[in-house]
Amino acid sequence: MPILEAVKVSKSYGGVKALIDADFSCEPGEVHALLGENGAGKSTLVKILSGVVRLDSGEVKLRGQSIEVRSPMDATRQGIAAVFQELSLVPNLSVAENIYLGSEPKGRFRFIDFKKMVDDSEKLFSQIGLNISSRTLVRDLPLAQQQLVEIAKAFSRNPDILILDEATSSLGQREVQHLFELVRRFKQGGKSVIFISHRMEEIEQIADRATVFRDARKIEQFKVGEVSNQQIVNWIAGRDVQSTFMGKGDIRQAKPILEVEDLVAGDALKGVTLTVRPGEIMGLAGLQGHGQGEFLLSLFGAYPVTQGKIKLKGAEVVLKSPKDAIQNGVVLVPESRKNGGLLLPRSVRENLALMTLGVRQVLGFINTQKENRAIREATDLLAIKAASAEQAVGGLSGGNQQKVVIAKALLTNASVLLLADPTRGIDIGTKAEIYRLIRRLSDEGKTILIYSTELMELVGLCHRVAVFYEGQVTKVISGDEITEEGIAQAALAMA
Ligand SMILES: Nc1ncnc2c1ncn2[C@@H]1O[C@H](COP(=O)(O)OP(=O)(O)OP(=O)(O)O)[C@@H](O)[C@H]1O
Ligand SMILES: [Mg+2]
Numbered sequence: 001m002p003i004l005e006a007v008k009v010s011k012s013y014g015g016v017k018a019l020i021d022a023d024f025s026c027e028p029g030e031v032h033a034l035l036g037e038n039g040a041g042k043s044t045l046v047k048i049l050s051g052v053v054r055l056d057s058g059e060v061k062l063r064g065q066s067i068e069v070r071s072p073m074d075a076t077r078q079g080i081a082a083v084f085q086e087l088s089l090v091p092n093l094s095v096a097e098n099i100y101l102g103s104e105p106k107g108r109f110r111f112i113d114f115k116k117m118v119d120d121s122e123k124l125f126s127q128i129g130l131n132i133s134s135r136t137l138v139r140d141l142p143l144a145q146q147q148l149v150e151i152a153k154a155f156s157r158n159p160d161i162l163i164l165d166e167a168t169s170s171l172g173q174r175e176v177q178h179l180f181e182l183v184r185r186f187k188q189g190g191k192s193v194i195f196i197s198h199r200m201e202e203i204e205q206i207a208d209r210a211t212v213f214r215d216a217r218k219i220e221q222f223k224v225g226e227v228s229n230q231q232i233v234n235w236i237a238g239r240d241v242q243s244t245f246m247g248k249g250d251i252r253q254a255k256p257i258l259e260v261e262d263l264v265a266g267d268a269l270k271g272v273t274l275t276v277r278p279g280e281i282m283g284l285a286g287l288q289g290h291g292q293g294e295f296l297l298s299l300f301g302a303y304p305v306t307q308g309k310i311k312l313k314g315a316e317v318v319l320k321s322p323k324d325a326i327q328n329g330v331v332l333v334p335e336s337r338k339n340g341g342l343l344l345p346r347s348v349r350e351n352l353a354l355m356t357l358g359v360r361q362v363l364g365f366i367n368t369q370k371e372n373r374a375i376r377e378a379t380d381l382l383a384i385k386a387a388s389a390e391q392a393v394g395g396l397s398g399g400n401q402q403k404v405v406i407a408k409a410l411l412t413n414a415s416v417l418l419l420a421d422p423t424r425g426i427d428i429g430t431k432a433e434i435y436r437l438i439r440r441l442s443d444e445g446k447t448i449l450i451y452s453t454e455l456m457e458l459v460g461l462c463h464r465v466a467v468f469y470e471g472q473v474t475k476v477i478s479g480d481e482i483t484e485e486g487i488a489q490a491a492l493a494m495a
Contacts, residue, residue: 001064003028003192004049004080004161009058011044013395016387018044020216021058026161031183031193033203033224035236036213037427038399039385042196043085045213046163049194050082051075081159083150083167085196085398085425091139096121098138099153124152129178143170143336144288144453151179155186162186163194166398168202169424170335172288172453180206198399198427199454200229214238237429245435245460249443251279255314257447258416260299263308268294270471271308276449278415281442283458283482284451286468286491292451293335295468296418299449300332301325312416331414333406333422342404344394348386349375351393351404352411378407381437383430399425406434417441419450423457435461455484467491 002025011019019041026032034042047053049060051069059066062078069075075082089098096114099121121134130148138146147170154162162183168176183193183206195207203210204224212219212235220235233241256275263272268291276282284292297303299310301319310317312328319325322332334341343351352375375389382403386396393404402425409417419438423431438448438461452458458465464478467490475490 002026002061003063004194005059005061006045006049007059007061009045009048009060010056011041011048011053012056014387016391016395017216019048019055022213022216022218024211024218026192026194028160028192029187029190030208031187031195031206033207033210034194034196034213035203035210035232036219037236037385037429038403038425039397040213040236040427041216042213043165043397046082046165046194046196047084049075049161050080050163052082052084076157076159079160080163081154081157081161082163083147083154083165085166085169087143087146087150089138089146089149092137094135094137095125095132095141095149096134098149099124099134099156120156121152124156125149128152128155128182129175142289142293144172144175147171148175148179155182159191161192161194165196166198166425168197168199170421170453173455175288176202198425198431200232200428212236233428236427241429241432246439248281248461248463249279249439251277251442251463254278256311257313258299258449259309259311259314261309261311263295263298263305263310265294265298265303265305265308268303268471269298269305272468272471272473274466274473274476276447278445278447279442280464281438281448281450281462283462283465283487284449284468285455285458285465285487288453290468291471292468293420294471296332296420296449296451299325299330299416300418302332326412326414329415330418331409331412331416332418333409333420335420335424341408342393342401345392347390348379348384348393348396348404349389352378352407354408374411378411381410381433382407383433399427399430402426403430410437414446416447416449419448421451421453424453455487458482458487459484 004026006022006024008021008023009019010021022045024045036042048055051071051074060069067078096117100117118134125132128148128151130145132145147167151167187193197203207224209221209223211221254277257278258276260272260274263269272295284295286292294303298305301321301324310319317328353371384403385400393401406422423434442448459482462482464476465482465487466473467475477486477490
């Protein structure tokens with residue numbers, strides 16, 4: 001008997017149909033994946049199952065009984081715990097306080113038992129492979145660790161059904177493997193996991209069955225391993241998707257566009273030296289947290305540099321703020337949408353228009369036609385799924401918000417693009433488009449520095465890969481050396 005079912009569930013947001021008569025069912029002891037393009041309705045389904053939004057029609061059943069899930073608290077009581085795509089931790093509280101928010105262990109006299117809170121959460125963290133003090137403030141943690149704290153929080157509720165909505169999107173391979181160990185143990189106890197991810201290799205590794213959604217409808221349900229990858233991709237996209245990567249273009253032997261010498265910044269960068277040419281796609285690799293992210297931030301003027309030189313087109317520049325960077329033709333696609341400068345209540349058009357000031361000001365007038373064209377091109381290119389350009393960005397699915405962040409960066413027409421895990425949360429069809437786009441920008445002579453949690457991306461895209469270790473570039477690999485094993489070996493050689 002299924003443990004959790006959705007029967008003919010429908011849900012609209014205003015005029016947007018997010019789910020239409022969708023069926024879903026999950027058995028005890030299984031990991032069940034939800035697949036589908038950005039905006040297909042996956043998050044909407046799990047939000048209904050976990051009491052975040054109400055369904056318009058249809059039914060939810062737990063162990064065969066029809067239930068109502070009135071709120072996330074109500075869901076927890078019924079044994080359903082979820083990690084959502086948009087992290088919901090409170091930045092100014094410690095990780096221990098976040099874990100127990102809403103369910104603080106009470107000690108004598110009904111005071112909050114802080115010691116127990118700290119002990120219990122540290123136990124949880126070590127299980128999940130997170131080496132942090134439980135007194136650390138959430139805001140001081142990198143995105144990947146925040147995601148692990150959210151996962152620990154969900155496990156701490158001891159649920160029968162655990163929902164992971166893109167909970168692995170900012171995790172590196174090692175962290176994912178660690179999490180999968182926990183998940184395997186969890187399901188051995190007869191418990192179930194509903195798992196959402198755009199990374200196909202994760203689905204192959206951990207899921208028993210999967211359900212594909214497209215345009216708000218359930219398309220197929222299948223057993224993982226019994227269906228070819230190509231078939232799955234076609235169900236997801238509803239069309240043939242071409243192979244993901246294309247050949248790498250030649251880089252002209254032009255003068256370097258970006259020269260970094262002995263860059264020291266905060267605790268993260270301890271003397272980075274790197275030279276990049278126009279048109280070059282330079283990957284940044286290494287174990288997570290060895291300075292790759294901070295390197296991109298410091299080139300964008302968003303992480304204070306204490307020592308060293310940055311030269312652009314041969315001239316030294318001082319980048320004190322993102323504004324300085326943009327003026328020098330350097331733009332960043334940040335890792336986290338929350339810090340991506342999106343104005344969530346504002347429309348897609350307004351968000352993108354902020355970046356098109358260059359094209360729209362002709363003799364002081366705003367050239368609306370030109371602006372609209374630029375915006376339309378960007379939204380078409382990235383297949384941004386919105387009811388219209390006037391829809392609020394906050395109402396877009398997670399992947400579509402990320403596409404707006406990328407579109408914004410592209411509209412600035414910068415010559416150096418810094419991409420921090422740009423395809424995080426983006427569906428496979430659009431990923432292929434983004435790879436093509438990166439390749440095209442490179443052919444046009446733009447320089448791209450890219451950091452990714454997916455090694456395959458670096459292998460498929462980059463001309464060279466700089467491997468970071470403890471805040472330095474310890475090796476730069478190129479040509480045939482750029483393989484998953486080659487990068488992993490270089491990253492571990494120093495450890
Ligand atoms: N709060 C909201 N207001 C308006 N529309 C919304 C809201 N939340 C979701 N939608 C719309 O509902 C549809 C389904 O969104 P949902 O978040 O379920 O997609 P998803 O499959 O999780 O996509 P992704 O892979 O990008 O996370 C989308 O068209 C989205 O724009
Ligand atoms: Mg989603």
